[in-house]
Structures are given as structure tokens and as C-alpha cells.
Amino acid sequence: MLRVLSVIVCCLIISSHAFQCHYKHTKRAELEGIQKWPDNTVFYEIDDAYSPNEKQLIVDSLTELTTKTGNCVRFVPRTGEEDYVQVVSKDGCWSGVGKSWSGGLQELSLDRSGCMTKDTVIHEFLHSLGFNHEQTRPDRDQYIQVLYENIEPKNKHNFDKNPAAAFQSAGLPYDFDSIMHYTYNSFSTNGLPVMVTANGVSKDWRYTMGTGNVLTDSDIYKVKKIYGCA
Numbered sequence: 001m002l003r004v005l006s007v008i009v010c011c012l013i014i015s016s017h018a019f020q021c022h023y024k025h026t027k028r029a030e031l032e033g034i035q036k037w038p039d040n041t042v043f044y045e046i047d048d049a050y051s052p053n054e055k056q057l058i059v060d061s062l063t064e065l066t067t068k069t070g071n072c073v074r075f076v077p078r079t080g081e082e083d084y085v086q087v088v089s090k091d092g093c094w095s096g097v098g099k100s101w102s103g104g105l106q107e108l109s110l111d112r113s114g115c116m117t118k119d120t121v122i123h124e125f126l127h128s129l130g131f132n133h134e135q136t137r138p139d140r141d142q143y144i145q146v147l148y149e150n151i152e153p154k155n156k157h158n159f160d161k162n163p164a165a166a167f168q169s170a171g172l173p174y175d176f177d178s179i180m181h182y183t184y185n186s187f188s189t190n191g192l193p194v195m196v197t198a199n200g201v202s203k204d205w206r207y208t209m210g211t212g213n214v215l216t217d218s219d220i221y222k223v224k225k226i227y228g229c230a
Contacts, residue, residue, distance in 0.1 A: 034098035043084040061121035072229035098130035119213040183210035
């Protein structure tokens with residue numbers, strides 16, 4: 001049994017294509033990796049605070065995630081199921097990582113004032129499926145250099161690497177375009193980059209990392225691999 005942190009990840013939108021994210025809070029749990037959803041099915045409810053158009057955006061985003069993964073994972077409106085995701089409009093865009101080990105309701109926040117884009121919805125629901133940010137991979141130092149001196153002190157922990165057992169990279173190469181990657185200047189304290197490409201890696205990624213707003217082939221394969229569809 002491996003002791004790791006079950007986290008709630010918070011993502012603030014800084015443009016239509018980029019996230020800034022931080023851990024809203026942590027909850028220590030004894031677990032082996034990250035818990036997946038049984039039968040590859042996530043039951044969900046959408047709070048009535050959302051307008052009909054906003055609700056439709058969420059549903060359309062989940063449909064896209066299901067379709068692009070070849071129906072590997074499903075998102076089904078709750079009809080009384082005990083374990084489910086409650087979509088709420090709170091401060092920021094955030095979600096727990098994986099299915100809650102305690103079961104029951106788990107919140108996923110899509111702030112109506114800044115989170116209502118398809119890529120944001122998909123990003124947060126990927127967290128709920130069990131996926132962390134790309135730049136926290138245990139092997140990330142081969143691809144990026146984190147410049148801790150440029151990161152806001154209170155947010156330096158957001159760049160910690162995840163234990164190999166807790167991160168679901170599925171053995172794939174590092175993906176700068178992943179919808180789960182930070183931007184190069186997320187939480188910069190001085191306007192300078194907080195991440196640059198590592199030696200030997202193309203500098204073309206230096207300012208474009210984390211700007212992807214669609215699922216990459218790598219994102220899709222990870223879902224399929226971890227949920228037994230590949």
C-alpha cells in the first residue's frame with residue numbers, strides 16, 4: 001500500500017487556450033495509485049445555477065470526450081447512484097483526481113465566470129478520471145526544467161513530481177501539447193518563465209507548451225490504456 005496525496009486540482013483560465021492551476025487543498029489517504037471509475041462510467045449531476053446553454057456546453061464536452069476515446073469512458077446523468085460527480089460553480093476550475101476513495105458525492109467546479117469552455121470542461125473531467133498534469137510526470141526532467149526561483153512561493157508545490165505509481169502516463173512520450181499541461185509562465189512571480197525546455201529538447205516548445213485546447217492522440221491513448229480499451 002502506497003501513501004500518496006489525493007488532491008483537488010484547481011485550474012484558473014488565463015486565456016481561451018491556457019490554464020493556471022493550483023492545488024485547492026489536499027487530503028491524505030492510504031491508497032494504491034488512483035482509483036478509477038467502475039465500468040468506465042462516471043455518473044454526474046449539473047447544478048441548477050448553470051444556464052441551459054452552459055449545461056449544454058458541459059454535456060457536449062463530455063460527449064466529445066466519450067466519442068474521441070471511442071466510447072471507452074461514459075458520462076451518464078445521475079439517477080440516484082451513490083457515487084457521482086456534482087458539477088458546481090465555485091471559485092475556480094477544479095476537480096478531485098480519480099474517483100473519491102470515500103465514495104459518495106465529489107465536487108467538480110466550473111466557475112461560470114471563467115471556466116465555461118469545452119477544453120476546460122474536458123480538462124477537469126480528465127482529472128476526475130484520474131489524470132494529473134503532464135508536467136508533474138516523474139520523468140519530466142528529461143523534457144523540461146522547472147525554474148523554481150520564478151514561481152510564486154505559495155505555488156511551488158504545484159510543480160512537484162508525482163510518484164510513479166500515482167501518475168498514469170501509460171508509458172507514453174512526454175506531450176507538450178497535452179490538454180493537461182501547464183503553460184510556460186503559470187504562477188510566475190516576476191513575469192519570467194517558470195518552465196523551459198530541457199537541454200537537447202527543441203526550443204520550439206518553450207512558449208507553446210500548455211497552449212493546446214484539444215485532446216491529443218496521447219491524451220486519448222492514456223484514457224484508453226488506463227481504462228482497459230487499448
